[in-house]
Amino acid sequence: MSSPATYRPSSVSGISGAAGRLMRLGALAIVGLVLLPLAALLATAAHGTGDLWPHILRNVLPVAITDTAMLVLGVGIIAGTIGTGTAWLVAVCRFPGRGLFEWALLLPLAIPTYIQAFVYVDAVHPLGPIPTAIRAALGMKSPRDLWLPEVRNIWGCILLLGFVLYPYVYLPARAAFLVQTASALDAARTLGHGATATFFRIALPLARPAIAVGVTLALMETVNDIGASEFLGVQTLTLSIYSTWLNRSSLPGAAQIALFMLVIMVGLVMLERWGRRHISHANVGNRARPPMRRELSAWAGATAFLACLVPVTLGFLVPAGHLVNAAYGRFMFRGLPETLLPEALNTALFAAIGTVLALGCGLLLAIAARTGTVRSLLLLRFAALGYAVPGTVLAVGLLVPLAGFDNLVSATVQSLGGPALGLIVSGSGAALIIAYVIRFLAIPVGALETGYEKVGMSLDMAARGLGEAPGGVVRRIHLPLLRPALGTAALLVFVDCMKELPATLMLRPLNFETLASQVYGEAARGSYEDGALAALVIVLVGLIPVILLARLSRPHAG
Structure with missing residues (x-):
């Protein structure tokens, strides 16, 4: 029997012969699917009439660019x-409640931005629970006696998204x-720098690349948002795409705005990649002694407690409490909405199908890239581009090629004497799953x-040397070792599919509602109580990955 060392890396990984070629073709097809909407977007934008772009440039983009x-x-x-x-x-100080805030500060991630806007528009209404409670505490009787700042403007949207x-x-x-x-921070203190100077002159510069990554991800979510900006009256680029397509019936116009927006997203992605590239330089001595937590005085501890409590309260406790109260009132008054169960089933079904397909495609790409060659790693990078494409841009880019495929299939069937099939993909929900x-x-x-990265090539070589088939290496070695990664990815994809709003609004079939589209519809109609139960279901499901993330991100000591 040949020595295991004689196997090429591709064969060791189970990618050899006809099976290997088929796997690489599948990986290329997946990357082609990811790039398809971007190519279609260019083609669609090019078909706009000559006076379309000047109109957009003059009347749409100035306001949209300014607001965005x-x-x-x-x-x-x-x-x-x-x-x-x-x-x-939380990382370097000791104060009352620090252990609680360590994970509680993640809770706003469980509430999508459009639900936050949905809640606050209702909660701060002159007759809403927050102004009513304040008037009762101050002994006021008329809503006119209390003035609160208007939340439905650009400043309200900035505050809401920032705290989420x-x-x-x-x-x-x-x-x-x-x-x-600890040595770097101790050296700064030895040289006479206080806590504030140590933070700004030592800790902050070292952490700047990681902070840049986080800010970039937050900005990508901001640009992708459609619900909060619409509810709060902010005319962003994302909302302009949606209104240009559906309200003005101009798909080329929407594509042209989408291309402009895509340029912004590319810039944000480049910034995020730059930050990740330099993170390793910010981590000084991973194996060195971690910094000792500084014991804060009573006044400083109280200030730190309030500084952590405010974002948790505004980002999670207030909206979650309002949702629970509104959902309870709706349930006691009229019971469960008849549409809630069908919408929940629709949401779970489409999210589950999307999750299974995404995991399958991701696994195929990861196995194909197991060789570590430049070509295989490029496949992974191209396949990950979709996350940087906002849902509205993706929907516009998918519509034309999928509609063309539907028309081609229907025409082919009719030419063979069959009936007209209509919109097979774009009208069946398959477009939304894609x-x-x-x-x-x-x-x-x-x-x-x-x-x-944790599955060494020696395991593959040993299994192949013992006569295991390529498929058996993946089935009996890779999948068991990858089970935690697969489980975490499945959970995150499922919840993200449940919460996704822009693509769902634009690609869902007629008379088909998910929990997200139902919340959006009720908010658009002003019937907030009717959408509270659907919003609460989304939040409760969204808590699951947040709890998992909190457990995984907790430090082992300290």
Whole structure:
């Protein structure tokens, strides 16, 4: 029998012969599916009439660009400040409630931005529970006696998104502060620097790349948002795409705006990649002694407690409490909505199908990239591009090629004497599932790529040397070892599919509602109580990955 060392890396990984060629073709097909909407977007935008772009440039883009730029700048400042500040307090300070806030600061991730806007528009209404409670506490009787700032404007949207998306900054910033060595911080204190100077001159510069990654992810979510911006009256680029397509019936116009928006997303992705590239330089001495937590005085501890309590309260406790109260009132008054169960089943079914397909595609790509060659690694990078494409842009890019495929199949069947089949893919919900797969394929790709780093090639070589078939290597060695990564990726993809709003609104079949589209519809009609139960279901399911993330991100000591 040949020595295991004679096997090429491709054959060791189970990628050899006809099976290997078929697997690589499948990987190329998946990457082609991810790139298809982007290519279609270019073609669709090019078919616009000559006066379309000047109209968009004159009447649509100025307001959309201004609002989007203000939103991105404001959210970046608020999310970056809150995420970095709370991460520093939790990572290096001791104060009452620190252990609780360590995981509680992640809770706003469980509530999608459109549900946050849905809640606050109802909660701060002059007759809503928050103004009513304040008037009762102050002895006021008329709603006119109390003035509260209007939430439905650009400033309200900035504050809301900032207090929801700061966990994207908190997680990498806390990890960066935890791995900074005590020697660097002790040296700063030895030289006479106090806590504030040590933070700004030592800790913050070292953690800057990780913070940049978190801020970039928060900004990508901001640009992708459609529900919060519409509910709060902010005309962003995402909302302009949606209104140009559906309200003005101009798909080429929507494609042209989408291309402009895609340029912004590419810039954000490049910034995120730059941050990841430099994270290793910020982690000084991973094996060195971690920083000792500083015991805060009573006043400083109380201030730190409030600094962590405010974002948790505004980002989770207030909206979650309002949802529970509104859902309970709706249930006691009229019972469960008749549509709730069908909508929940629709949501679970489509999310489950999208999750299974995304995991299958991610596994195929990860196995195909097992060789570690430049070509295989490029496949992984291209396959992960979908996460950077906002749902509205993805929907516009998918519509034309899928409709063309439907027309081709229907024409072929009719030419053979069969009936007209109509919209097979784009009208059946398959388009929405394809959008889910493309949008969230980066999650299983990233998880499996990380998981495969822990599966040494020696295991493959030993199994192949003992006569195990390529499929058996994957089935009996890879899959058991990758089970934790697969489980985590499946959970994250399923919940993201449940919460996805822009692509769902634009690609769902007629008379088909999910929990997300139902919440959006009720908010658009102003019947907030009727959408509270659907929103509460989304939040409860969204808590599961947040709890998992909190457990995985907790430091082992300290």
